[in-house]
């Protein structure tokens with residue numbers, strides 16, 4: 001028997017969870033296909049910018065985070081070790097201090113905590129969840145998608161929303177062209193005890209091998225994402241805790257001398273990619289299945305939230321106009337509304353990573369002193385304020401879930 005559904009959602013990460021909450025918010029019915037055996041823990045933290053926070057509040061997913069969220073009030077970006085007064089927000093000619101008049105620019109949250117809150121809320125949804133086993137087979141034609149699981153169960157829908165991550169099987173089955181942007185980097189992720197107050201400051205230093213970022217967490221901790229070339233990342237990952245801490249303090253500066261590890265290290269291969277079609281009639285890609293970006297700007301999940309907000313607007317207006325969810329105007333509208341932000345963020349993250357990695361572009365084109373001077377100069381320019389507003393999100397995307405009213 002074929003089960004029919006107006007919309008099908010696949011994936012079990014953060015994008016899929018928030019997607020389902022948002023569809024419920026808009027009263028749009030869907031069927032969720034969930035894999036029987038799931039590996040669903042995610043030890044990373046995510047920075048949620050101001051626009052995304054507004055959206056999560058509207059979906060009633062924010063207040064449950066309670067004191068599990070840490071405000072980021074300043075972002076110190078440097079091409080050198082941080083100066084001894086950096087925890088007071090002081091910069092030198094090698095660094096910039098981004099802020100929005102002491103208002104939060106973003107918050108650090110634990111992915112697992114956010115997943116838990118979303119799952120709890122989604123367990124109350126009236127839309128059905130179907131548990132399947134094995135991998136799914138997708139068959140797309142002009143008007144619908146047919147999905148079959150290992151045991152031969154079949155679902156059919158006008159629209160599949162694929163939130164199944166950067167390795168999306170749905171995207172591959174549809175044969176959509178994906179552009180891979182080689183990073184040849186891995187990121188080491190862990191939590192640090194700074195053994196001093198972080199004063200709600202995030203730190204990012206551009207190193208020859210890739211950027212190192214510390215997001216403030218709780219009162220004295222920081223979430224570390226250290227991007228390195230594949231070879232060096234493996235070496236660093238295999239160091240003892242004491243050796244790793246020594247390397248950290250060495251690159252960050254003496255103000256971090258009391259820093260120690262307070263969780264295990266995990267390592268992530270970075271494979272930035274983008275699927276410029278963003279789907280096709282009857283298939284919409286959301287989150288990492290659509291664009292997987294370098295973590296240096298902490299924007300990946302924020303982009304996913306904007307995807308979700310726009311998808312809901314597109315479906316809501318299609319429903320009001322009596323259009324089928326496979327109508328080609330839906331994917332066309334989604335593409336138009338998402339293209340600018342996605343392209344801009346990819347350009348910035350790829351560009352910054354290349355520009356400041358002396359191992360690649362800079363060593364061949366720019367003397368390191370030039371980018372040092374560049375950072376110091378930006379600190380004095382009005383453009384700094386614009387960058388701070390862009391970092392707080394919602395500049396390129398307008399959608400009901402982002403609006404103030």
Ligand SMILES: Cc1cc2nc3c(=O)[nH]c(=O)nc-3n(C[C@H](O)[C@H](O)[C@H](O)COP(=O)(O)OP(=O)(O)OC[C@H]3O[C@@H](n4cnc5c(N)ncnc54)[C@H](O)[C@@H]3O)c2cc1C
Pocket residue numbers: 010011012013014015016035039040044045046047048135136163164165166167168169170187189225268286287288289295297298299300301302303304
């Ligand atoms: C080291 C690192 C640090 C980051 N830090 C930040 C940050 O600070 N801020 C920020 O905004 N972003 C950050 N990001 C990006 C952010 O984590 C991702 O954009 C976000 O997790 C994407 O969520 P997703 O649900 O789209 O994809 P995923 O998290 O990959 O989830 C997809 C899920 O779908 C499942 N799946 C796969 N195939 C199938 C299938 N066939 N059927 C069903 N399910 C399937 C997968 O198992 C997976 O669990 C970071 C990324 C990395 C790598």
